[in-house]
């Protein structure tokens with residue numbers, strides 16, 4: 001059908017240097033064999049603790065870092081080995097919203113110029129008058145007032161700044177939006193508002209979206225499917241309804257246990273405490289199932305054999321409990 005993105009066995013390993021001569025002594029397997037597909041108008045939630053490779057996956061799709069192996073196909077074009085120049089026309093169609101709405105807006109530019117910049121870069125809406133009209137439309141689309149157009153970023157709150165970042169990303173009418181923890185830096189009271197905005201925009205515009213978050217509560221209301229990542233791999237991927245009704249992987253269950261009731265704001269704050277043990281390092285991931293040192297169901301086979309991601313019910317899970 002309308003396949004937008006096809007990620008196949010993606011690996012992103014970063015070299016680690018050490019010793020007197022700063023030789024390469026190993027690598028951090030930040031992303032270690034990730035596969036998923038994204039269809040038109042679909043939002044995929046990508047969830048896991050920090051360091052599990054979610055942001056790296058997003059940056060790899062944008063071709064902002066070196067890919068070790070695997071394949072990324074966007075709208076039937078294999079962009080795995082595209083360089084910066086080749087990516088330029090593609091970058092119009094893949095936009096990113098970052099976590100930090102403070103760092104990502106140029107303080108010397110007006111909101112109008114910030115949101116209008118991608119239109120200029122990609123030579124859309126040619127003259128200044130047309131661009132301004134488009135920017136005004138975008139401001140209203142993200143719930144800001146049109147008369148704010150000549151203000152500067154410091155005159156806005158965190159939530160408003162994230163709305164500005166979203167407007168900028170939407171300006172060029174992307175096919176794919178990658179949102180990297182877009183509400184994590186925001187005040188708890190503001191998070192739900194911005195999540196609601198994403199939901200509204202999704203219904204209105206139908207842009208395929210990868211929504212990265214560190215807990216399940218934040219992605220619950222915006223995702224049709226959810227992938228749970230642990231130490232560079234996807235351990236479970238399923239429809240949203242199936243995942244919440246019937247989580248299968250012990251890690252998913254542990255993440256889920258941190259969620260008491262469907263209040264995205266409260267949930268987001270509570271979820272950090274529950275899972276036992278340290279997250280092991282992606283430089284020397286545990287053998288077999290990477291979750292085994294923390295898993296309450298670990299069996300002998302779990303430290304010996306890597307569990308494959310395989311179909312189970314309406315989703316896929318990588319765990320020896322399912323055969």
Ligand code: SF4
Nearest residue numbers: 289292295302319320
């Ligand atoms: Fe736990 Fe074993 Fe399943 Fe890994 S494979 S999640 S250790 S039961």
Ligand code: MG
Nearest residue numbers: 050051054055
């Ligand atoms: Mg991150």
